[in-house]
Amino acid sequence: DTEVTQTPKHLVMGMTNKKSLKCEQHMGHRAMYWYKQKAKKPPELMFVYSYEKLSINESVPSRFSPECPNSSLLNLHLHALQPEDSALYLCASSQDFLVTGELFFGEGSRLTVL
Amino acid sequence: KNQVEQSPQSLIILEGKNCTLQCNYTVSPFSNLRWYKQDTGRGPVSLTIMTFSENTKSNGRYTATLDADTKQSSLHITASQLSDSASYICVVGGSNYQLIWGAGTKLIIKP
Numbered sequence: 565d566t567e568v569t570q571t572p573k574h575l576v577m578g579m580t581n582k583k584s585l586k587c588e589q590h591m592g593h594r595a596m597y598w599y600k601q602k603a604k605k606p607p608e609l610m611f612v613y614s615y616e617k618l619s620i621n622e623s624v625p626s627r628f629s630p631e632c633p634n635s636s637l638l639n640l641h642l643h644a645l646q647p648e649d650s651a652l653y654l655c656a657s658s659q660d661f662l663v664t665g666e667l668f669f670g671e672g673s674r675l676t677v678l
Numbered sequence: 679k680n681q682v683e684q685s686p687q688s689l690i691i692l693e694g695k696n697c698t699l700q701c702n703y704t705v706s707p708f709s710n711l712r713w714y715k716q717d718t719g720r721g722p723v724s725l726t727i728m729t730f731s732e733n734t735k736s737n738g739r740y741t742a743t744l745d746a747d748t749k750q751s752s753l754h755i756t757a758s759q760l761s762d763s764a765s766y767i768c769v770v771g772g773s774n775y776q777l778i779w780g781a782g783t784k785l786i787i788k789p
Binding site: 568570605606607609612619620652654656661662663664666667668669670671672674 | 709710712719720721722723724727729767769771772773774775776777779780781782
């Protein structure tokens with residue numbers, strides 16, 4: 565199983581809503597990532613979890629709150645988002661948190677903030 | 679400043695033809711160079727990863743080359759298929775966790 569599964573595939577939310585994006589992998593990977601991708605741009609790193617601990621937060625606004633309940637799951641909690649947060653949110657995993665490791669990406673969650 | 683530049687920005691070719699995409703980088707220290715394929719609205723899929731000591735790597739009809747001296751890489755696609763239409767992104771691994779992403783080349787294959 566070399567899959568990273570993301571749900572939901574599409575999400576529409578208002579600026580006052582609270583929602584969550586979910587990511588799951590069963591490859592035994594110890595590093596998991598959240599990326600944000602705007603149209604026609606490369607993905608931008610948001611957060612990195614290594615061994616279930618937050619290792620990197622790329623100065624992401626607090627309206628995005630990551631959570632890693634266990635080594636297979638990664639959540640991104642969303643609250644009070646802005647329309648400019650509309651984007652494709654990608655989850656990825658790798659064997660460990662090293663730049664040498666291959667990244668496996670999920671299909672993404674397309675978020676629209678109204 | 680660490681940078682990855684790709685050319686061309688976009689490319690249209692006929693089905694069955696070959697093409698080559700270019701990637702120039704100024705990343706130090708250099709760890710590895712990756713090529714990803716990304717269909718519109720979907721997650722990137724890894725095609726190849728090359729380290730400093732590797733100068734060519736193949737994955738089916740995709741062949742990547744790396745010249746660490748000139749800091750250039752290319753991705754050659756042989757006998758293109760309609761399903762090859764996608765964005766191809768060059769990514770260079772730097773220090774620690776750094777991955778520097780290029781802007782991508784949008785490839786369109788026409789029947």
